[in-house]
Amino acid sequence: xxxxxxxxxxxxxxxxxxxxxxxxxxxxxxxxxxxxxxxxxxxxxxxxxxxxxxxxxxxxxxxxxxxxxxxxxxxxxxxxxxxxxxxxxxxxxxxxxxxxxxxxxxxxxxxxxxxxxxxxxxxxxxxxxxxxxxxxxxxxxxxxxxxxxxxxxxx
Numbered sequence: 001x002x003x004x005x006x007x008x009x010x011x012x013x014x015x016x017x018x019x020x021x022x023x024x025x026x027x028x029x030x031x032x033x034x035x036x037x038x039x040x041x042x043x044x045x046x047x048x049x050x051x052x053x054x055x056x057x058x059x060x061x062x063x064x065x066x067x068x069x070x071x072x073x074x075x076x077x078x079x080x081x082x083x084x085x086x087x088x089x090x091x092x093x094x095x096x097x098x099x100x101x102x103x104x105x106x107x108x109x110x111x112x113x114x115x116x117x118x119x120x121x122x123x124x125x126x127x128x129x130x131x132x133x134x135x136x137x138x139x140x141x142x143x144x145x146x147x148x149x150x151x152x153x154x155x
Contacts, residue, residue, distance in 0.1 A: 029065040031074030038141040039112075040080065042071060047131045054132035056103065063107045066138050067147070083144050084152060093152055110146070112137040 032041040044065070046058025065071055068090055070082040090097060100106045114137050124131040147153045 028069070028073055029062055029071055031071045031079065032135065033075065034080075035137070039137050039139045040066065040071065041135065041137045042066075043074075043133060043135050045131055045133050047129050049129065051130060051132060054130045055134060058132055058134040059111045059136060060101055060107060062134075062136050062138050063110055063143070064101065066140060066143065080140075083140070083147060086154075089152070096150065096152065106146075110139045110143040112139065 027045060029042045029044045032043055034040050042062050042065070044058045044062040046054045046056065046061055048054035048057050066080070067083050071080045086092070113134070144153065
């Protein structure tokens with residue numbers, strides 16, 4: 001009986017430790033550089049059932065962070081406040097952003113893989129999901145202009 005309890009405790013502890021290191025590998029977007037045209041190169045993580053889903057989610061996460069959260073990690077010289085600073089803007093314009101962020105949606109026009117270098121991608125396989133790290137460039141000025149034209153930004 002003591003052996004069974006010891007085995008269960010060790011499995012539980014290894015499970016928690018494994019999940020903890022897995023969870024720590026996921027990070028918020030990190031700024032690598034900012035280009036002369038105002039675009040930002042970010043390292044972002046995405047999660048999905050397969051590699052393609054995880055990569056698409058990483059691109060969505062990059063654009064979402066630039067619009068709503070801002071980018072605060074990475075090179076401190078390039079920290080950026082969110083484009084949309086209005087409180088509850090995501091909920092207020094939910095229909096617009098649901099369409100904007102749908103799979104294969106408009107957000108893809110503002111993400112580029114131009115800065116991708118060999119060895120810059122990382123993949124972590126979990127039991128049900130794959131987490132994938134990408135280096136992407138977000139075209140911030142074009143995105144800001146689009147949100148102004150669509151009436152999301154006032155100014």
